[in-house]
Amino acid sequence: MVNVLRLNDVSYVRDRRPILDGITWSVDDSERWVILGPNGAGKSTLLKLATSADHPTSGTVEVLGERLGKIDVFELRNRIGFVSSATGRRIPPTEPVRDIVLTAAYSVEGRWNEEYEDIDVRQAERILEEWDLGGYADRTFGTLSDGERKRALIARAVMTDPEMLLLDEPSASLDLGARERLLQMLSGFAASPASPAMVMVTHHVEEVPPGFTHVLMIRDGAIQAAGPIRDTLTAANLEATFGMPFELTETGGRYAAVARP
Numbered sequence: 001m002v003n004v005l006r007l008n009d010v011s012y013v014r015d016r017r018p019i020l021d022g023i024t025w026s027v028d029d030s031e032r033w034v035i036l037g038p039n040g041a042g043k044s045t046l047l048k049l050a051t052s053a054d055h056p057t058s059g060t061v062e063v064l065g066e067r068l069g070k071i072d073v074f075e076l077r078n079r080i081g082f083v084s085s086a087t088g089r090r091i092p093p094t095e096p097v098r099d100i101v102l103t104a105a106y107s108v109e110g111r112w113n114e115e116y117e118d119i120d121v122r123q124a125e126r127i128l129e130e131w132d133l134g135g136y137a138d139r140t141f142g143t144l145s146d147g148e149r150k151r152a153l154i155a156r157a158v159m160t161d162p163e164m165l166l167l168d169e170p171s172a173s174l175d176l177g178a179r180e181r182l183l184q185m186l187s188g189f190a191a192s193p194a195s196p197a198m199v200m201v202t203h204h205v206e207e208v209p210p211g212f213t214h215v216l217m218i219r220d221g222a223i224q225a226a227g228p229i230r231d232t233l234t235a236a237n238l239e240a241t242f243g244m245p246f247e248l249t250e251t252g253g254r255y256a257a258v259a260r261p
């Protein structure tokens with residue numbers, strides 16, 4: 001097992017307010033984590049540190065074995081796949097889906113006059129098929145549905161064979177069918193030993209893909225619970241995290257929660 005992310009007593013303070021408070025957490029390459037918590041809990045801020053886009057106010061963050069503040073973060077970022085609504089906004093709407101994936105190999109958004117290697121073109125074709133986008137390669141990003149866009153962004157993120165894949169609410173705004181399709185794909189991807197470590201932020205236990213191994217539950221910037229999903233994703237921990245009692249059920253690796261009357 002190789003450690004890909006390690007936070008030690010991390011705090012992140014803005015406007016004198018602790019947004020993350022005393023977070024100690026680590027992720028190994030074989031693990032697939034879900035970060036669960038209410039709006040404003042600090043989930044995206046945690047991912048921002050994991051992508052090396054920002055530094056903690058105190059404590060230490062090690063990403064892929066490198067301590068933030070001591071290394072060239074641009075080199076590091078090429079080894080991390082990251083999908084969020086913000087990454088989607090950076091893609092030009094006129095960009096064909098094939099190029100969205102292909103340009104990741106060259107760390108650019110929007111094709112210019114680059115010459116692509118055959119090996120990259122073949123890899124992009126393979127990944128497009130894998131994420132069920134083979135028939136969309138010539139379509140432009142602006143013409144895709146939300147579900148297709150999410151898959152295109154994930155395909156782009158995995159194009160560089162990242163050592164860690166970070167997904168910030170990938171199924172937000174998807175209809176039931178698109179959500180289920182995406183969860184099946186994430187679940188299949190998570191099951192492969194060749195896949196990188198994964199960390200996925202969500203608000204909903206229904207969006208936990210089967211096969212994800214661990215859960216980190218946060219509220220007001222502090223960890224409420226963290227550990228293997230089957231021991232940690234409990235009604236008691238949900239109550240501590242979301243501040244109300246829930247009935248939690250699990251069927252075939254899928255979770256559902258409703259408020260307890």
Ligand SMILES: Nc1ncnc2c1ncn2[C@@H]1O[C@H](COP(=O)(O)OP(=O)(O)OP(=O)(O)O)[C@@H](O)[C@H]1O
Nearest residue numbers: 014015019037038039040041042043044045046203
């Ligand atoms: N740079 C900043 N300056 C001031 N406040 C910030 C900054 N970044 C985040 N915050 C605040 O920190 C809190 C946590 O934000 P964050 O986006 O990490 O939460 P989240 O758990 O991802 O929320 P959501 O589920 O709603 O996306 C929020 O109240 C947000 O307004």
